[in-house]
Amino acid sequence: MIRAVIFDMDGVLVDSEMLYLNLRYQFAKEKNPGVTLEELIPTVGRSSEGSWGIVAKAVHNGMRWQELLAEYKEKVVVTYPSLDFTSIFREEAREVLQKLKEKGIRLALASSNGLAIVEKILADNGIRHYFELVVSGESFYRSKPDPEIYIHTAASLGVGAGECLVVEDSTAGITAAHRAGMQVAALVDDRFGFDRSLADFEVGRLRDILELPAFTGKGSLAR
Structure with missing residues (x-):
């Protein structure tokens, strides 16, 4: 029962999954203009480590996933309250x-x-x-x-x-x-x-x- x-x-x-994916994509492209949206689709629905490990591999600029996530939180996550949910x-x-x-x-x-x-x-x-x-x-x-x-x-x-x-x-x-x-x-x-x-x-x-x-x-x- x-x-x-x-x-x-x-x-x-x-x-919201596509919304968050596009935000990660825009952030990643600032680090590496060659990043494609398709590369980041596997980040959807994963844990922070799994998701940002994929971002780090796509960006490939020497930053660890923890560093990328910390910067993302500082620059992007803080804007979440202004999003129209x-x-x-x-x-x-x-x-x-x-x-x-x-x-x-x-x-x-x-x-x-x-x-x-x-x-x-x-x-x-x-x-x-x-x-x-x-x-x-x-x-x-x-x-x-x-x-x-x-x-x-x-x-x-x-x-x-x-x-x-x-x-x-x-x-x-x-x-x-x-x-x-x-x-x-x-x-x-x-x-x-x-x-x-x-x-x-x-x-x-x-x-x-x-x-x-x-x-x-x-x-x-x-x-």
């Missing part, structure tokens, strides 16, 4: 959250992003009140695909891992939720080559979550 649904933020509630919000999320709430499902959000920007996105789009718990990856030593953030979220809600459904999009996020022993609904996004093989269900849009067997008692979606 599913008692709680835990949502990822980026790529799920907001279609309402324009990339998945409007159907509001209906999904409301209907899950009406079913008595407990809702939480577990994002690898920083807490300040997560709270801004939720507030700007008027959906913060739906979530009983909001957890940021900056509170943990290990990033997705490590399951730590999901294990912590379930424990904080007081529910078992088997009572949780996680909505994710990226390979790392899907893997983290699977390793935590939770059911996973993967939101399909074929732009970035994500591996969804560990997901229990695939959904083409957020509204499809409401049609999962856990909430209807009948039928099934593609695995």
Whole structure:
């Protein structure tokens, strides 16, 4: 029985993956004009080390990934609060959250992003009140695909891992939720080559979550 649904933020509630990819691309091109967007597509949905290791290889200017990330945070991440996250919000999320709430499902959000920007996105789009718990990856030593953030979220809600459904999009996020022993609904996004093989269900849009067997008692979606 599913008692709680835990949502990822980026790529799920907001279609932000391409936004962040383009910001990394512009930053990388300042270091090396020969960098291509295609080289950086594998950075999407990875941990900081995995993502910025790829950036460092593409830039190839002698800077370590840690140095590049530190500079990026100093010059680019600080501009995040000025970004318009309402324009990339998945409007159907509001209906999904409301209907899950009406079913008595407990809702939480577990994002690898920083807490300040997560709270801004939720507030700007008027959906913060739906979530009983909001957890940021900056509170943990290990990033997705490590399951730590999901294990912590379930424990904080007081529910078992088997009572949780996680909505994710990226390979790392899907893997983290699977390793935590939770059911996973993967939101399909074929732009970035994500591996969804560990997901229990695939959904083409957020509204499809409401049609999962856990909430209807009948039928099934593609695995």
